[in-house]
Amino acid sequence: MKRKLLLTILCLLMIFPIPPAFAADPSADKPSLEQTAQQAEKDEDEDEDKKKAKDGRRIIESVTVTATRVETDLMKTPIAVSAFDQDTLDQQGVQTVRDLANMVPNMDIATINGQSTPIISMRGVRSTNETELGDPAVGVHLDGIYSPRMQGVLAMMFDNERVEVLRGPQGTLFGRNSTVGNINIISAKPKFDRIDGKVTVAPGNYNAKEMQGMFNMPVTDTFAFRVASRYYKRDSYIDGYWDPNQYDQRYINGLVADADVINPTSGYTRTQHSNWWIGFANGDPNIRELVPADPSDFYFNANEYAFRVSGRYKATDNVTFDLSYQKFRNNSAGGVDLVNAEKLRGRPVRDETGAVIGLSDASTLFPEDDTYQAVVNVPGRFYLDIQYLRSNLTWDINNDLTFIYQAGYEHQDRESAQDMEQSLNAWDGAMFFLPGTGSESYMHEVQLQSYSDKKFNFIVGANVFHEQTSTFGYYDNPINDKSLWDQPNRASDAWAVFGQGTYAVNDRLHLTVGLRHSDETKEDVGGRTFIGNNDNGVAPGWWERFALNDLPTDIWHDRAIYPEFNANDNKGSWSHNDWRLGVDYDMNEDTLLYSYLATGFKAGGIGDVFRDTNPRTGEEIHVATAFDPEEVTTLELGFKTRLLDGRMNLRGAYFFSDYEQMQYASVGAVAFTERWEALRDSLNQIILDENGEPTFGWVTAPLTAYYTQNVPGAEIQGFEFEYDLVPWTGGRIYGYATWLDTEITEDWITKWDYDPVAYFGISYEESIDPNNGLLEVNLKGNELAVSPEYKLHLTAEHAFILGDLGTIQPWTTVHWEDDSYLTIWNVDKHVDDLDFVIADEDIRFTDDKREAYTTLNGGIRFFQKDWVVEVYGYNLTNEIVQYWGGAAEGVAKGSFSMPRTYGLRISYDF
Structure with missing residues (x-):
């Protein structure tokens, strides 16, 4: 509360008093929003040939955004916002929202490979x-409609008017899950003034094939429609291998049937060597060669398409109705965690005394010393089908009032299969999400807007939102544990009322007040988690490998084979009031100063419920993995100014955020019970009696879940500086620079979760033991993940106008990031307070530190009347950047940037 009070005082001190130098100047009238909207419509309809030559102009054009739910000039909008048109998105290779990451200050987008x-x-x-x-921390809206599932941002981006990225709490106007920002994707609308179209083809390396198309047609004076589509297919960019030596061969038997037997004393990787016992235990000591996979259908390939059909109807001069249907389909192999070969390279190999006896690299695990390779026994699959229906009714009641009704529906179907351990150990494991997994949601919102030249303008509204998800999938460790999830009805229901108004104290000074009341309920009805393992008869024991591989691949789909389950019926409700206080001041017609103090809120959540009885003691076990809401209060002070007679735009913002109960999810043991099962030795081998039969006894068994904790407190501050400059005729330079400082500011004592087996030299059972104080750690003082202190981003381009011959425009983009941490654990900060068995000097080979990196993109574009031809390349320096992950089995692994890609893009407008 003290921090919140301090923020309020700071904001008030900035607002009052206004310095005399900022006294109102009646001659510098602020353009009305109506005038801004008219100018935006005029700019939108300008001749296409002029648009292509815009790089030769000596001023930077105005950009219209809807960051405040109404159309305003970007440079007169008192929010930190970045906006990109479709031309810029295409140039920078943006196919989905995740490709925006480097283009926006203080934004990062990673991919968790399990469900992509x-x-x-x-x-x-x-x-x-x-x-x-889970819910995202950054809200995504498509034409004003909230998209709840994170997989929704994978939908291909094409034929958009612009994409707006808002930073800072947006809860007052945009609502749920916008605690730190919001992404608005505004699709291109049908036009009444012309028939036009565009066709694009783009071949590239890795056998990439891309095609885009758009056609716009006015049917009558009151109705027009637009059709747009995109198709993309590409081979995998990693070297893939099928492993015939892993325990479970059911999924790849036909792929490795002809694998050659190799000499077990030479020419094999550690992967093959570590699995020798599997064959030996079954009377077959042979080790077989890895089999190269077909890159066209291996992990990290691409096979997707999308299309959109939209219509606009002008019922009267004052009433317009927009309706669009969009479909996206991804039918690829998905992703798999890769080993960070660069981080591993040069790690000392030590004997039992700690003396260095050699150096290691990825070639001791895989065929090559390379990050971009995978050795698996489960073919990847990622199927995602999303259908959207979005509508907008706008009624200009009079010159002062506008009524808006928005409605949208989204339906997702999803399936996936992923190899989990990548041959790094003999335990094997795979994750599957089966048909029946998906979600559907709808949203309705009404708004009444009063924006004109009056002294007080406002927007008030209300919305309702509903989402229902279903999950049917399982984790299979063929040597032991199985878990199947059948969650047919997990639902979220939310409603909100909101209002925000701006009062003009004079022609320059404006005060803004906003308030939103939101209410949300989450419920699980009929959810079940089925649990089993080989020792209780669900599957053959580890010594019965041949019996396992005779079973069908869908054997674990059947709920009836599992001896027990947990019922996950659960419910939680939360409500909250978000508010916003802001002031903006026009120093002159070219410079805006603004500040605001605002709150954000993300509802708490429900989790899996564990109800069990300890079979030995009779003790009842009941654990519900619910978590608390997340709240933030943010102060932002910013400026926006035009300089050099309109040839330079500068935007800057300082922000300070106080977070409470930040949500953090991970896998861990939430409770413990006991089971009667086969006993194992320190090497995890089953102990046999004198007759060669397994020895049974009571063992401690964890109840493991993917659950969310709350980080008690964190503080974040930073500065964002964006620039856009026309330094000479035909030239343009734009980009940003950022500074960011993050810290967990309150005690957060939790169990160590970053590869505890390797870091502490203990067994898995010891790593989940709740009484093992060795693993207890206080993360106070740690930095938040992917929060580099500094970032620099620059794009430079120049248009050489050749008269009738056309225009040539080379461009290049340089992106640099300081080092940061990939996780919240900050491993190297804990070498003194935790008893790691890894030598201090060896920590850097497996920790969560991401070193500073630089990437380079570039291309040359040629314009000639209705044609555009471009040669492009992304990540030209072939930088290997890890975006997500941690460590397991003593190696750092996760998701990574694509290697160098290049190609040709040809577009024709008609």
Whole structure:
């Protein structure tokens, strides 16, 4: 509360008093929003040939945004916002929202490979819960309609008017899950003034094929429609291998049937060597060669398409109705965690005394010393089908009032299969999400807007939102544990009322007040988690490998084979009031100063429920993995100014955020019971009696879940500086520079979760033991994940106008980031307070530190009347950047940037 009070005082001190130098100047009238909207419509309809030559102009054109839910000039909008048109998105290779990451100050987008889930981070904050129980920290809106599932941002981006990225709490106007920012994707609308179209083809390396098309047609004076589509297919960019030596061969038997037997004394990787016992235990000591996979259908390939059909109807001069249907389909192999070969390279190999006896690299694990390779025994699959229906009714009641009704529906179907351990150990494991997994949601919102030249303008509204998810999938460790999830009805229901008004104290000074009341309920009805393992008869024991591989691949889909389950019926409700206080001041017609103090809120959540009875003691076990809401209060002070007679735009913002109960998700043991099962030795081998039969006894068994904790407190501050400059005729330079400082400011004592087996030299059972104080750690003082202290981003381009011959425009983009941490654990900060068995000097080979990096994109574009031809390249320096992950089995692994890609893009307008 003290921090919140301090923020309020700072904001009030900035607002009052206004310095005399800022006294109102009646001659510098602020353009009305109606005038801004008229100019935006005029700019939108300008001749296409003029648009292509815009780089030769000597001033920077105005950009219209809807960051305040109404159309305003970007440079007169008192919010930190970045906006990109479709031409810029195409140039920078933006195919989905995740490709925006480097283009926006203090934003990062990673992908969790299990369900190909994008995780958006902004100003150091993200949501790590990728399941149906989690909500993003950055809201995504498509034509004003909220898209709840994080996989929705994978939908291909094409034929858009612009994409707006808002930073800072947006809860007052945009609502749920916008605690740290919001992304608005505004699709291109049908036009009444012309028939036009566009066709684009783009071949590239890795056998990439891309096609885009758009056609716009006015049917009558009151109705027009627009059709747009995009198709993309590409081979995998990693070297893939099928492993015939892993325990479970059911999924790849036909792919490795002809694998050659190799000499077990030479020419094999550690992967093959570590699995020798599997064959030996079954009377077959042979080790077989890895089999190269077909890149066209291996992990990290691409096979997707999308199309949109939209219509606009002008019922009267004052009433307009927009309706669009969009479909997206991804039918690829998905992703798999890769080993960070660069981080591993040069790690000392030590003997039992700690003496260095050699150096290691990825070639001791895989065929090559390279990050971009995978050795698996489960073919990847990622199927995602999303259908959207969006509508907007706008009624200009009079010159002062506008009524808006928005409605939208989204339906997702999803399936996936992923190899989990990548041959790094003999335990094997895979994750599957089966048909029946998906979600559907709808949203209705009404608004009444009063924006004109009056002294007081406002927007008030109300909305309702409903989402229902279903999850059917399982984790299979063929040597032991199985878990199947059947969650047919997890639902969220939310409603909100909101209002925000701006009062003009004079022609220059404006005060803004906003308030939103939101209410949300989450409920699980009929959810079940089925649990089993080989020792209780669910599957053959580890010594019965041949019996396992005779079973069908869908054997674990059947709920009836599991001896027990947990009922996950659960419910939680939360309500909250968000508010916003702001002031903006026009120093002159070219310079805006603004500040605001605002709050953000993300509802708490429900989780899996564990109800069990300890079979030995009879003790009842009941654990519900619910978590508390997340709240933030943010102060932002900013400026926007035009300089050099309109040839330079500068935007800057300082922000300070106080977070309470930040949500953090991870896998861990939430409770413990006991089971009667086969006893194992320190090497995890089953102990046999004198007759060669397994020895049974009571063992402690964890109840493991993917659950969310709350980080008690964190503080974030930073500065964002954006620039756009026309330094000479035909030239343009634009980009940003940022500074960011994040810290967990309150005691957060939790169990160590970053590869505890390797870091502490203990067994898995010891790593989950609740009484093992060795693993207890206080993360106070740690930095938040993917929060580099500094970032620099610059794009430079120049248009050489060749008269009738056309225009040539080379461009290049340089992006640099300081080092940061990939996780909240900040491993190297804890070498003194935790008893790591890894030598201090060896920590850097497996920790969560991401070193500073630089990427380079570039291309040359040629314009000739209706044609555009471009040669492009992304990540030209072939930088390997890890975006997500941690460590397991003693190696750093996760998701990574694509290697160098290049190609040709040809577009024709008609």
